Amino acid sequence: MHIEENTLSIEDRLANEEIIELGDPLTDEYRDLLCGIIQFTANSEFMGAFTEREWIPRAPSYQRKLALIAKNQDEIGHAQMQYQLAENLGRDREEMLTSLLAGNTGFGNAFHYPADEWIDIGLLAWMLDGAAMQLQHSLMDTSYGPYARIMRRVCREEEFHIRHGEHIIREYATGSRAKRERLQAGVDRWWPRAVMFFGLSDDQSEKSKRMVELGIKPKSNDELRQQYFDTYVPKLRKYDIEIPDENFYYDDAAEKWQYTAPDWEEFNTIVSGNGPKTQQRLDRRRTAFEDTAWVREAMVAYNEDEKASRFTNSGSINTIN
């Protein structure tokens, strides 16, 4: 007797426009590419918070401080949810953190740079979270269901981050001349980084292309970059901010924005761990990880004690009634 095989391959499911779930048999390629992007987005959330933490003590008002703490709480929460997702796919959290600290897995280019001024914090939240949001929003349609579900909450919370950033931008854009100058100087610094944030063009990135084919990444790097311009160019103009790229314009014939090709050499140098702040931030995280190792060890020991005592009190295990 032949029982019909009920299991579809990933390709079959994708062809049926089905969502992939945890119990499905995943190919190594799918799992590796998926875990790769999850680790990248998780690392970016985590290191983004590292960039902003320096300003938590110094946030210039009561309201700003509360918003900044809340924002960073969200970012750590996003990192937690995404690392946990990779754990459910068989990765080990401690190994993922170790690999981040060793520079073996990357994170967003923006978080390798210093945030020396308060306006940098506004711009990170408005322009860079805004860039990340293009990717996160598209990931709500990723082929991997559990990742898509997390992205729905992530996007809801990122919307608040962008509003918080824009509130700071508006304060500067409508403030004193000194503030307006600081704002423009800030955009001059962060604009090229935002353009690069989306990564290499599709024709240059084999991996990105494959992720699009497998539905892991619903939109390509270039699509996301163009979408970002669509959203942010009007916003920048609204605040009288100049786009610091003399070759930037909308090409009616090609129906897309044209811009100066980013300095990919700088990009590669930065994201491979040689940014001005990369090592300092990773060192801080390493120290924190080591200094709190005893806490995690105590948690484990407590759990073992508790399990041991549960087994001696027979009958009290896992009962609901």
Next chain:
Amino acid sequence: MTDNTMQAFEVFVQWQRGESHKHTITVTASDTKMALSLAKRNVDVRNEPVSIWVMPQNAIGRTTADDATLTPTIDREYRNVSWYAETGGSP
């Protein structure tokens, strides 16, 4: 490798009275009590949960993707309201 012996807990939140608990996040904790405490501040804190359940991930039984017994295979159209509408109630 301390994390290996910490446990993952699935967190289920009832967001509104009258609704069922819904799977929300997973937290890693030492034990059930701490998992509950952590869950209180790790779920979406912009909404107010009515109740939270946590459960060790390894205590959950799950079906596999190739489980052929998930649903009966023979059509049970007579259990659906629509069948009666289509046939106009005739036997």
Next chain:
Amino acid sequence: MSVHCGSDAVEQLLLALADDEFVASQRYAEWVTVGPTMEEDNVLSSIAQDEMGHARLWYEFLEDDQSLDAIGYNRRPDERRNSVLVETEHTDFADTIVINFLYDTAEQQLLETLCAGAHEAIARRANTILTEEIFHREHAEQWLARLVSTAEGRHRLRNAFERLLPRSADLFSFEPAITNQSAELIGIPFDELRDQWFKTVDETIDSLPIEVSDGALAAAGSPPEHNGRTGGHTADLTQLLDSIHAENLPKDHPASGYHA
């Protein structure tokens, strides 16, 4: 907004409570991104926000013509009335948990007396704050029970108690203007409240498998070496206030006045 709440003594007591919350919050917030686990990181951020929110509830009673930022940010160390316990730098997670336990135990007792007090608006706010403080107490107690599970945890926790018990001596050492009015303010003498606090602390430490010296315990119940309640702070507060004041802010920023 300005709420007049009766007497100077009430305002001074509320200012001390607000300063406790404000300063405690800054210390909790220092854990953001460097907590022992990401889950716990989020809990500490959440507690930091709670404490900032509590400080705001009390500052709002006292604002008069000053803005929240002016009263929260732009006061010098000797103008602040928080306990030196909460300004203490957290050098280890054990410090955080011990401060969390010692301070929130005291705060819970103070709030409970305020809830039972005659001033309705104060009682209402105290009750709102108390609800969140229950979680803070739960947090401290859960961690105390877990951190003693290893020899290193017991050692670190003991050291934290040795260092921090003497710094908790000023928790109830308010200015005479406040203590003289204790019957009207909280219904019982502050000394009696301190005794209740000490009993809870002593019993909790006793229940843990750690040996805390009699000297450290005695110091918690003795006149304080530094009394933050009368403006006698430690270098830790200066360090904390320096860290919250950025020097390169444009002049029209609320917090830029501190350096002016």
